[in-house]
Amino acid sequence: MKFHNKEAIYLQIVEMVCEKILTRQWGAGEKIPSVRELAVSIEVNPNTVLRAYGFLQEKEIVQIKRGVGYFVSKGAFGATLAFMKTKFLENDLPLFFRSIRLLGIDFDDLQARFELLEESDERNENK
């Protein structure tokens, strides 16, 4: 897995897990990779994975069963959606709007880019 430097790696792992849940790749009650497994597969220090899992546990998105592993918790989908939506609306959106206005970016242009992206992804899915 590739990480960018603008955000802590553990938060990028958190995002990855959230994405799995929101896209229904990981369903409620399902076991997720063990700390060590994931650490090896994404080439990261186990401590870093642990921190991500701990963070997710706090948000009640995953839960731990001692000696067994981490599992997607029951209300995970809702909790994830709520958590990310709040983050988005409160933090990202205002900054985003500010940038758009400062840079004089046309909203319609963005929409066009967005739709272009959607189409290209649909093509990829059909492959």
Next chain:
Amino acid sequence: MKFHNKEAIYLQIVEMVCEKILTRQWGAGEKIPSVRELAVSIEVNPNTVLRAYGFLQEKEIVQIKRGVGYFVSKGAFGATLAFMKTKFLENDLPLFFRSIRLLGIDFDDLQARFELLEESDERNENK
């Protein structure tokens, strides 16, 4: 001046300067506050201001006249726009689109919010 903790102060100073330039408050060739002056006025260590100015100098947004001070460089508006636009398109926008899709947010809804914001600002300007 108030700073948030999510970004280094010197980068927030960079942003402040860019904003001044993009909003035409500071024009090409104009002298900007000396390192010490600005440091005092925003209650920050001179080193921190210096770092911001150095960063801007590298981006050719600002230039120095030895022993005199820093000045907005000739192509500053363009350079600033280019710098910030690149940052926006490469860093912010992809993350933004990813969030929208993941959260199932409707683009039209965003546009409505955005236009609402613009209107309310117009009202403020007319005050």
Next chain:
Amino acid sequence: MKFHNKEAIYLQIVEMVCEKILTRQWGAGEKIPSVRELAVSIEVNPNTVLRAYGFLQEKEIVQIKRGVGYFVSKGAFGATLAFMKTKFLENDLPLFFRSIRLLGIDFDDLQARFELLEESDERNENK
């Protein structure tokens, strides 16, 4: 390590690193000394080393793995060569030529000196 006063220490550190890379003492992907390590070994403040490393990172000669340290980046040899060659051709060479002409120095004479130097170094290597 001994530093001269004609150039900032952090730039002398930059040069030192570049030399290590150009002479293949430090290869791509190799870890370079941590900021604190190097600071201790050359008896300089860690901030000064950090500044040099930051400079090199910008030139893509060196890259950081978070929490692990700095590493010689993949294209380091090429990037270093390009960076130093540009610096040489744009800054040093014009001044050099100007001096030669002004002082009426014979180019062939320089070449002789240079070859002499090369020979004496070859003898040193063979020791």
Next chain:
Amino acid sequence: MKFHNKEAIYLQIVEMVCEKILTRQWGAGEKIPSVRELAVSIEVNPNTVLRAYGFLQEKEIVQIKRGVGYFVSKGAFGATLAFMKTKFLENDLPLFFRSIRLLGIDFDDLQARFELLEESDERNENK
């Protein structure tokens, strides 16, 4: 006059004067521009010119007649040549050779560049 940022302005003025002398544009005993005159013509603070003249006076390249102005001193040509040659051979040349070897630059290539430069200048002179 245009200055670069790599060297103090007053030293660039020194170089300019030396060039005038070495190219016989300014002969021994000749009056050189007053501090104020030169300062205005090259758009520089008078203090800066003064510093350059002071430096040249120390090297016995110019001399001051109180209340009259600065003059090229008798042995100026020789003094200038000696001063600059020493500087060149002791400071510049060793660094220059080191760069060439480190960067693997071919000496013959440099010679070609140099001759190219000479030719283009001859053309300019004939204009």
Next chain:
DNA sequence: GTGGTCTAGACCACC
């Protein structure tokens, strides 16, 4: 007065 460099040391987030 201007900027620039360096030190010493604290504190932080992250791996």
Next chain:
DNA sequence: GTGGTCTAGACCACA
């Protein structure tokens, strides 16, 4: 352990 930021303050060269 790693790097990164910031402060406080000294000292310097330069205009």
